[in-house]
Each structure stands twice: as structure tokens, then as C-alpha cells.
Amino acid sequence: MSSSSEINATAASLLGFLSDASMTGWELDAAVEGSIANFWNVTRSQVYRELRTLADLGYVEAGDAGPRDRRPYSITEAGRQAFAEWIVQNPGSPIVRMPLLLTVFFGRHLPPDRLAEIIEKELDGGAEALRQFEVMQQAYGADPFVRQVLQFGIDYQKTLLSWLEGLTADPAIMPAESEKASTRSNRED
């Protein structure tokens, strides 16, 4: 009630990063990409746009342009306060778009072979993502909060993977499973 200007979660995240160190838009984009991108999608243009908005609000301050118009932004006292006000709020409801679940939902319109292919590919992708998260947890382990978020990524990927395996094992979905894993190792691509 006391604060009239509510910032959105993306802007708030930028403030969050900036409260550790001054950064340019480019660096912020990289920071986002390397951390929260998996559960909070931000495009590069949005980083720059929000940065300008935040500057207008007085929450960040642009330093002098460096080498390639490289402009470092630093958080202001007002910015720290805005961030503090944002983060105590109840987090909003998640918004997800999972095309895979759409495909499975309408799966009865899909040739079983094709579905099997799709699931196989998702299994590969999921395993890869899981590995990524595990590597990141090694690297970023310092902050326990960050560590827990990465842990969620790991838990989630594992859940996804075993669900996918459950799909392949469901006879109502994969009826024509005649040949088992024996011949599997032959085919590669």
C-alpha cells in the first residue's frame, strides 16, 4: 500500500543480480541465462527495456558508457528497497507451457510408433538436462538457496524421466512393444 510502483518479476530479478554487483545489460543477460533461465524466461530485449524502466524509476543508475557503449548499471538505495518490497510478496502462480503434455494428451490421434519416437527423444533430452543441472550444482553450490533451486531442477527432471519411462511401459499406450531392449543397442541415430 505504501509503495505505488510495483515492478514485475523480471525487473525484480535484475535488481536481485545487481544487488551483488554492477553489471551491463549484456552481463545481466548472461547471468540470467546461466541461472534462472530454466524457470524464468527472459529475452535479451526485455533486459534492456526493463533496465531503462528501472532507470526511469530511479532504481538503477547508468554509469558512463565504456568501450562498446557498454553501460554498467548499478542499483540505488531506492532500488534495494523496491527489491526488498518485491521479494516479500507471495509468489504468483506458475505459468507453464509444456508441448509434450499436449502431445500426450491428444496421444490417441498419434501413430504409436511416432509417439514412441517422441518419447525416446524426450528421454534423451531429459537425461541431458539432468546432467546439466548436476554440473551446475557443483559449480554454483555456494549459496544454499541457489543450491536448492538447482535441486528442484534435478528432482523435476528425474520425475519427468521416470514418468516417460512409465509411458513406455504402459501397454494401453505402447501396444506394439514386441521387441525389447535386446536389439536396442544396435540402432544408433
Place this chain on the structure above:
Amino acid sequence: MSSSSEINATAASLLGFLSDASMTGWELDAAVEGSIANFWNVTRSQVYRELRTLADLGYVEAGDAGPRDRRPYSITEAGRQAFAEWIVQNPGSPIVRMPLLLTVFFGRHLPPDRLAEIIEKELDGGAEALRQFEVMQQAYGADPFVRQVLQFGIDYQKTLLSWLEGLTADPAIMPAESEKASTRSNRED
């Protein structure tokens, strides 16, 4: 390559519903809300807009307006084909926005008490969502594909819940946990 007009996943979903029965925009919105809304967000306006687009493309046909401008749409042969072409594609990558994870990620800027509150609330919400999915699985159990999608919802919620419980148990995150579960069963609301 053979098809020039690619439809988006939302439009495709509408075709998916319409392949079972003709429906009005309102009914489609309700169908979406009662099934895929959890993993594919669609607003009402988008339903109507896509319906018009699909009509322009010849994938659906509008029937005569009924009682309250209520206009039933039915899928055409071309529509069935477009849907068939859409569903065999590789599902795109998921896009998620989870404010909760943002909050935890920046959790060190948050008073521990407040974080505990937030987690508690999320635990409640998650338990409720889990119940919902379980009820839905009872009701919609007919189609095994739908059943599996609901199963994913259940698995996911369970993962979320145990992760949240892990958070409350992490001393690096919840340092001031003095009183344990003993008094918990008393409070009901």
C-alpha cells in the same frame, strides 16, 4: 514441407477438442480449463481469436448462431488433416515461469520467517492441487493418454511437495526452526 500453413499449439488443441464434438468458444474454453489448462495456458480471448483464424483457414466451420450468439464450431476434413500434421511434430521445449523459484533463488534477501510463511502457503496450495489431480484422474480415467497426463500432474505435485519439505528441513535455509511437527496436527485451517 508439404503443408504451408503451420498452426500454433493452442489452435491445434482446439482442433483436438473439436475432433470429438462440435463446440462453441465458450464450451471450448471450459474444456480447456477443465483439462489442459494446468500445462497449457489459454485465455478466453485467445480461444475466440484462434477460432476465427481457424475458420479463415478452413479448418473449422461456424454453424448458425444459437440462443445467445452461441456459435458452434465443427472441424472440417482439412482441419483434421492439419491437426494430424501438427501432432506428429516434435513437441517444442517447455516454457515455464515459476515465481516461487525466483523467490527461493533470491532467498538470502528474504527474512527467514517470511520465507517460512511462503513455503507453508505453497505446501497448502500444492497439497490442494494434488488432490485436484487425483479427483480428476477418477473422473477422466477413460482415455489412457489423458490418464497419463494427469499422472504427470500428480507426480509433479508430489515432487514439488517433497522439495518444499526439504526446504523446511534445510538448516542453511530455515535456521530458526525451534518447534517441530508435534504441535502441527492441532492447527487445522
Place this chain on the structure above:
DNA sequence: AGCTTGACATTCTAAATTAGAAGGTACACC
């Protein structure tokens, strides 16, 4: 019957968001 209320159904509009093209700079290497 006439009136009121609320649920039903669609359309419209302003704002937010996105993807990615466009424009420009500096550094490293030849």
C-alpha cells in the same frame, strides 16, 4: 405480465512480451 438479477457468450482494446533483425564498436589476428 413486467421487472430484476445473474449467468452465459462474444468482441474489443490497450498493454505487455517476444523474437530476432538492424546497427554499430572494439579487439585480435594476419
Place this chain on the structure above:
DNA sequence: GGTGTACCTTCTAATTTAGAATGTCAAGCT
């Protein structure tokens, strides 16, 4: 000293969103 590539920001058109605006019918009340 010239050239290519990676760096860094800005811009624009298209898409998407939330929800206000508009209107209709049905049921219950007097």
C-alpha cells in the same frame, strides 16, 4: 593497417495477454 569476429545495444513488427465492454437469455419475484 586491414579484416573478421565477437561484443553490446536498440529497434520494430508480430504475437499474446488480461480483462473491460457489450450484449443476450433464463429464472424468479411481485
